[in-house]
Amino acid sequence: MTDRLPDARDYRGYADLERWNKRGLDYEILASKRPGSAVAVLAPHGGAIEDGTSEIARAIAGEDFNLYLLEGRRSSLNYRLLHLTSHRFDEPECLRLLASCAHVVAVHGCESHEPVVLLGGLNSPLRHLLTRALHAAGIAASAEGHRFPATHPDNICNRGLSSCGVQIEVPHQLRRSTAGLEIALAVRDALLSLGATGAIA
Numbered sequence: 001m002t003d004r005l006p007d008a009r010d011y012r013g014y015a016d017l018e019r020w021n022k023r024g025l026d027y028e029i030l031a032s033k034r035p036g037s038a039v040a041v042l043a044p045h046g047g048a049i050e051d052g053t054s055e056i057a058r059a060i061a062g063e064d065f066n067l068y069l070l071e072g073r074r075s076s077l078n079y080r081l082l083h084l085t086s087h088r089f090d091e092p093e094c095l096r097l098l099a100s101c102a103h104v105v106a107v108h109g110c111e112s113h114e115p116v117v118l119l120g121g122l123n124s125p126l127r128h129l130l131t132r133a134l135h136a137a138g139i140a141a142s143a144e145g146h147r148f149p150a151t152h153p154d155n156i157c158n159r160g161l162s163s164c165g166v167q168i169e170v171p172h173q174l175r176r177s178t179a180g181l182e183i184a185l186a187v188r189d190a191l192l193s194l195g196a197t198g199a200i201a
Contacts, residue, residue, distance in 0.1 A: 008083045014091040017084050021074075027082055030069040031093045032061070039191055040066040040101040043108075044089050044156055047071025048078040050109030052175030057107045059184035065191065066101055068094050086167070089156040098156075103194070104165030105130070105187065106157040110148065112171040117141040117183060120150030121157045122164035125200040130166060133190035139183055 011017055021027055027047070041061040046054035049072035061067035070091060072078035084091075086106070098104055103126060110118065117134055119127045119141060127143050134141035150157055150167035157165035168187070174180060194200065 005077065005081065008079070008081055009085065011084050011088060013088050014084060017082060021081055026072070026074045028069075028071050028073060029091065029093055030067065030071070031097050032067040033097065034061075034064060034066050037065050038100075038102040038161075039064075039194070040068060040098055040104045040160060042068045042094065042104065042106040042156065044068070044070050044086065044091075044094070044106060045072075045083055045108060047073055049082050050079075050175075052172075052180055053107045053109050053170070056170060056175070056180050056184045059181055060105065060107070060188045060191070062188065064188075066097055068097050070094070086150065086156050087152040087154040094156065095159065098160040101160045102162050103191070104157050104160035105191070106150075106155075106165065106167045108148075108167060108169045109175055110169040110171055115140060115171055115174055115179070117171070117174065118146045118148050118169040119143045119166060120146070120148045120169070121155070121166040122151060122153070123158075123162070123166050124164075127166045129200055130168070130187055130190050133186045134183065137182055137186035139179065139186060 043053040043057035046069040131143040157167040
């Protein structure tokens with residue numbers, strides 16, 4: 001039976017994910033709007049899809065920033081059936097939330113032998129601001145020259161009001177340690193420093 005199941009890498013969009021999985025059973029969606037916030041924090045592969053990313057996204061957002069989670073809740077095969085590729089991620093609630101957000105930060109998980117946070121996305125000033133914040137917190141991070149550039153215009157991190165955002169890839173060993181919270185706090189402090197205008201110095 002398992003061999004007959006689809007592979008999420010072949011999904012063309014959210015409609016295909018929805019066709020093979022039941023919301024409320026296999027996965028759940030949370031979209032929390034914070035009035036007055038121009039920042040959205042996402043974990044599009046949260047829950048059991050990329051473990052630890054929901055927790056990091058929640059800690060970044062707190063009560064200040066908009067938050068969106070799509071969380072896998074299956075007993076198995078969460079990655080195979082629910083990992084919708086970022087440039088095909090078009091879930092309607094997420095797009096509605098991002099439509100009014102100037103800054104988008106998407107939290108992902110990756111496999112890496114090196115404990116280095118990798119930042120991509122088309123918002124270069126914000127990407128470098130967050131990288132500097134991570135370095136200041138003693139966390140190794142890279143904003144250039146890695147395998148997750150997130151430069152596709154349809155990547156969900158780039159679909160906010162400004163058509164550019166930041167993707168944060170957190171290695172598995174960091175997500176499973178106290179470093180996850182340290183990463184979240186560093187990113188959160190940097191986003192809070194933008195103030196109401198969202199301007200990047």
